[in-house]
Amino acid sequence: MYRIHCMNNIARVGTERLGAGYSFVDEADQADAWVVRSANLHELALPEGLLAIARAGAGVNNIPLDACAARGIVVFNTPGANANAVKELVICGMLLSCRDILGGAVWVQENADDPEVSKRAEKAKKQFGGRELAGKTVGVIGLGAIGAAVANAVIDLGAEVMGYDPFLSLDSAWGLDRRIEHVTNLDALLSKSDFVTIHVPVTNVTRGMLGADQIALMKPGAVLLNFARDALVDEQALAEALGDGRVARYVSDFANPASANMKNALVLPHLGASTGEAEDNCAVMAATELRDYLENGNIVNSVNYGRVDLGPLETGERVALFHENSQGVIGEVTHAVAARGLNIENMSNVSRGPNAYTLLEVTGSVDEDVIGELRALGSIRRARVLHATK
Numbered sequence: 001m002y003r004i005h006c007m008n009n010i011a012r013v014g015t016e017r018l019g020a021g022y023s024f025v026d027e028a029d030q031a032d033a034w035v036v037r038s039a040n041l042h043e044l045a046l047p048e049g050l051l052a053i054a055r056a057g058a059g060v061n062n063i064p065l066d067a068c069a070a071r072g073i074v075v076f077n078t079p080g081a082n083a084n085a086v087k088e089l090v091i092c093g094m095l096l097s098c099r100d101i102l103g104g105a106v107w108v109q110e111n112a113d114d115p116e117v118s119k120r121a122e123k124a125k126k127q128f129g130g131r132e133l134a135g136k137t138v139g140v141i142g143l144g145a146i147g148a149a150v151a152n153a154v155i156d157l158g159a160e161v162m163g164y165d166p167f168l169s170l171d172s173a174w175g176l177d178r179r180i181e182h183v184t185n186l187d188a189l190l191s192k193s194d195f196v197t198i199h200v201p202v203t204n205v206t207r208g209m210l211g212a213d214q215i216a217l218m219k220p221g222a223v224l225l226n227f228a229r230d231a232l233v234d235e236q237a238l239a240e241a242l243g244d245g246r247v248a249r250y251v252s253d254f255a256n257p258a259s260a261n262m263k264n265a266l267v268l269p270h271l272g273a274s275t276g277e278a279e280d281n282c283a284v285m286a287a288t289e290l291r292d293y294l295e296n297g298n299i300v301n302s303v304n305y306g307r308v309d310l311g312p313l314e315t316g317e318r319v320a321l322f323h324e325n326s327q328g329v330i331g332e333v334t335h336a337v338a339a340r341g342l343n344i345e346n347m348s349n350v351s352r353g354p355n356a357y358t359l360l361e362v363t364g365s366v367d368e369d370v371i372g373e374l375r376a377l378g379s380i381r382r383a384r385v386l387h388a389t390k
């Protein structure tokens with residue numbers, strides 16, 4: 001029986017997927033796996049028995065990835081599962097920034113009891129007017145699941161799109177509309193775009209990537225949309241640019257004391273992934289990834305270990321080994337296993353930076369002595385045995 005602890009509320013369709021063989025526990029330190037959305041895990045102690053963390057969502061800056069990797073704790077996320085929800089809100093934010101739609105709606109509410117409201121509205125409307133998205137240039141920074149969807153959608157609305165992503169994946173590239181101009185220079189995108197929208201993960205490299213110098217390059221009167229993370233933008237420099245009108249509007253999904261008090265900003269309470277559809281998609285994908293890892297040893301969509309997929313574990317046993325990515329480890333492992341009379345039927349080894357994972361399918365019984373011997377190898381961080389249940 002695997003014990004799961006949910007750090008945030010997770011859609012029921014996902015928890016139901018963790019059916020027979022799973023129980024939900026209130027105590028985080030008793031769990032074999034955690035499921036999380038945006039709860040901050042950086043300050044929490046990682047329990048000895050924790051095997052995996054599944055982030056039902058995209059961003060993993062709330063999870064200590066390296067500390068997890070060092071302990072053989074696999075961290076998963078759910079790529080693309082909430083991309084459509086975010087795309088729709090970004091388009092909404094763009095259109096809301098084109099005219100003062102919210103201001104106009106408030107005006108109508110404030111004048112609702114006036115029998116002359118219809119006539120007065122025709123005079124009042126000019127203060128809420130604006131411009132169209134069609135024909136404008138939209139700069140998209142990061143062309144992953146969300147950025148690519150936004151780029152394609154705004155092209156369909158008649159905008160020109162410049163896309164910047166030095167690490168563009170083949171999958172994303174296949175899905176991009178051919179009318180999108182792929183630029184390799186961020187400064188060019190910033191200086192030519194009427195709307196700039198950022199869709200990159202926050203990492204040590206991207207933190208603050210839209211700093212004072214980049215904001216200064218933005219076209220006068222441009223709009224910046226940030227549905228990725230607030231830490232990507234120097235919000236102090238941005239507040240100054242908004243204050244003196246160099247940047248017309250900031251549309252952000254991240255309320256904090258700086259953004260909430262900015263002039264000409266529309267700030268939302270992190271609503272990007274908050275649709276029933278996205279929550280269901282994320283929960284189901286997270287639960288599926290967890291099951292595949294806990295029951296079969298397969299790692300799909302991890303952000304700290306590479307992909308290993310030997311399919312379902314139908315017969316025999318598997319040994320899952322987390323270790324340093326260093327020379328000679330595989331030799332030591334196969335030697336130790338063979339010396340115990342076990343035959344390796346199938347094996348996969350993959351590394352990601354300093355972190356390596358090896359999954360062995362063996363015939364013969366893997367007892368505690370074998371596992372003890374493997375654990376004693378200096379480079380092994382964690383060793384698990386998985387038994388076929390069918």
Ligand SMILES: NC(=O)c1ccc[n+]([C@@H]2O[C@H](COP(=O)([O-])OP(=O)(O)OC[C@H]3O[C@@H](n4cnc5c(N)ncnc54)[C@H](O)[C@@H]3O)[C@@H](O)[C@H]2O)c1
Nearest residue numbers: 058059142143144145146165167199200201227228272273
């Ligand atoms: N507001 C929300 O509710 C919400 C929802 C989902 C995701 N997000 C945020 O959006 C981010 C992106 O999500 P996604 O699903 O598109 O992720 P993704 O992994 O599919 O795409 C990220 C893209 O950024 C690119 N990238 C990385 N570094 C870059 C750089 N320095 N310059 C340009 N491009 C760079 C990658 O190559 C990749 O194509 C997440 O990491 C998360 O922080 C927010």
Ligand SMILES: O=C(O)[C@H](O)COP(=O)(O)O
Nearest residue numbers: 037038056057058059273
């Ligand atoms: O990175 C993400 O997937 C989003 O920021 C969504 O976060 P949430 O699951 O807390 O809504």
